[in-house]
Amino acid sequence: MRVFVAFEGLYESFDISSEDTVKDVKLMIKDYFHVPVSEDKQGRRYLELIYAGAVLKDSWILADVGISVSSTIKCVIKEEDKPVFYVYNTVTHEKVPIMGKIYLLSEKVSQLKTLVTLKCGFPNSVYCLRTPEGREMYDCNTLSDYQLDIGTLLHLDVWDGWKEFLTGCLLGNKHKVQHYLSMEKPVVNYQKRVALYMAAFFGHLQLSAWLLKQGARPTDAVGVHPYREWCQGNHHPDVAKCPVHAAAEAGQLMMLKAFVNYSILCLECQNSTGQTPLQLCIQYKHKDCVLYLVTKMWSVVSYPNFSLPTKIYIKLKLWLLKAQNNIRRIKRHNQTAVFRTRVGDVVLVDGFTKPKMTSKGFYQAMVKDTSSKRLNLNNPFQRRQGACCSKASEGDQEGLSLKLPPLGDANKSTNRRQQKKRSRKKTVTLGNEENMDQNMCLARVPLPPISILKPPHYYSIPDAKFLLNPSLESFSEHSGRTPRENAIYYLALASAFKEKPWLQQLSIARTLAKKSICKPVC
Template identity: 90%
Template sequence: MYDCNTLSDYQLDIGTLLHMDVWDGWKEFLTGCLLGNKYKVQRYLSKEKPVVNYQKRVALYMAAFCGHLQLSAWLLRQGARPTEEVGVHPYREWCQSNHHPDVAKCPVHAAADAGQLMMLKAFINYSILCLECQNSAGQTPLQLCIQYKHKDCVLYLVTKMWSMVSYPNFPLPMKIYIKLKLWLLKAQNNICRIKRRNQTAVFRTRVGDIVLVDGFTKPKMTSKGFYQAMVKDAGSKRLRLNNLFQHRQGACCLKASEGDQKGVNLKLPPLGDANKSTDKPQRKKRSRKKNVSLCNEENMDQNMCLARVPLPPISILKPHHYYSIPDAKFLLNPSLESFSEHSGRTPRENAIYYLALASAFKEKPWLQQLSIARTLAKKSICKPVC
């Protein structure tokens, strides 16, 4: 088990079903890591800096094991390193004596365990020190690949390990080059410690950070979602929106209620007020029964068209048949009332409907879309009148 106890210590038999919880707010983050979804991982990162650094190490480890190259490339740019131990959560760094040995594994070890050749190439290209990175048992990636019989990975690592690093005056074997680089890095770290005067520091946590003690503090590993963990009081008052759009007497009302506050009504003017001057005589003659006779599909299409094709007022834009079919006007002499009677739509609604249909041809210029809409509208007028 994680705390170095055996199954017999918990009186569990082999084959028993165990339910393991994750840290609160980590469900969506871990799902994004498993799927390799970079944007989901970015969205559900924690707001605390120590936790974010730990999440990046965990995400790189999981990406290395699953072979998600895009996610690992982004994490490397964010500062995560393939040779850095994953470690434990910052809230539990104080209990070092109970750490599981696997917390000392690095992302490069996960790639070697799973035989992810492309991940190994990416990590070694990022840092050549990956070749000599050891886990808690002292095993290098090459030894792990040999143990799990990943032939392609073994051939690649052996080729890299026995290669030469070329300098202007002399070549240097890879093993000696790695030892020199490790020695330089160790010297740089010692200099930084002396400057910061933190030679006695054991933990990376600071005064004021959260510390969890089992049995004494409230657990934070209950598998809560990201938003549930962010909200302190889940039962607090929330803003509730009732029916978003209520059409009453040609007006739209938006009601919002919060707690004991009174509802606030936002009334918008009727849709046809702006065009009252020209559309009024036509609307008077249309009976209410004819509006009911329209099918639901046409009403849905008209609502979609109104949202997609905003047209100027009728006083500026004449009905489309005024421009497109002057010959039919003289030959057949159709009136606006007869067209509305046969088609069930006003000329303006008809124009909006066919402009929306023509707008589906996105590869064509707007003038050609307008020509298509005129052709369709012309047929829709001539057919019922004839």
């Protein structure tokens, strides 16, 4: 049969067989138009065939998707860049692609962490990157020092005991964030700044409102973990980012409005490179945020007897805050301390101390801390106390060895109650699974509009019984999908042919599903 192919303004006819696959047609088009097709580590250049609004897969047969004589197929050249790295996030269990060019391999690890932060929303001081072999990657080193190749899968590890806390920040769950806060005051203050940064990045208004009441401010830099205070000479530059900068980078308009209403100083808050939120919004092309910040910057602050431009008002307020801080410092007779750590605090130095970023859970980290404290305590008083209590412990052990008779009636009643609870849970879970199946069907499988619905006998097609036939056990064994899941999958594929009526989409789905069933069964 003869079909027509539209390619870059040309309109050519091809004589093909109805049994040819899409891949065969692509080879014919490639040879006829002399199209260079390539694939390497950097990316690939390939042909894509489009019919009735749907992209055709290489394994499909032309007759199965309804391509007949004199049909027109659109052909385009696609160029796809492959990610330079993949980062596995241990908190969300997601594989995040990092796009870029090959020259990224010669950059420092700090540059890669900046790209990762823009992807996952975690502040730089919360996580570290590790090679597939488990080596920690330090910011001052280059990526080539670790002998990485294009497409390498890196691992993102967070502070021990922080996984649940960061999950609460990602979801905006205020109660979960409260529950997993640390017991140490400096660490709690740092966690509040981290939580406000992530709430600004993901747009969680309720969580941010609670954190603002707790004393966290949108103009305060996130900083570093208190355990890393002594390594501030090697800190990443992005630790000076504030929550208002995160909201500007992510384009969260409502968060910017909330921060500006909380403190007008957010308009002139600068990051490590001297960029304000307005400049960041312009850089990342967030139009609505740019319009809002421009109107705020050029507005006027009014008082009963006079009014001031916003820029002058901000400068006056900054000058007053600086003067107040100087007065407090003079009263306390204290100079500015370089380090805020005290004697007895934990100090971590890269390459010298045992790493604390291994993504352990909250309870696992707590158990390890308590066990280590018990081993390190060398108090003679406790030893004497333990010796004195040894006799009592022997008596307790004798008491523990005694066996009590079983409680017959009580055990029976408790077993009955447990069985009832289990049966109720099973019915609830079964109902939830049915609802999930229905929601999946409604979300993925298109239905015809109400105006063209016909009586039930109109759709009684004998060949459609195989779509939901539960007796195809051999198909389920070979394909890994049940017949019902197979029907949903191919109805969703056929819905891509948007230019075809719904009944024709149904016939295409039947044909594709029938072929997929016949192959494994045979």
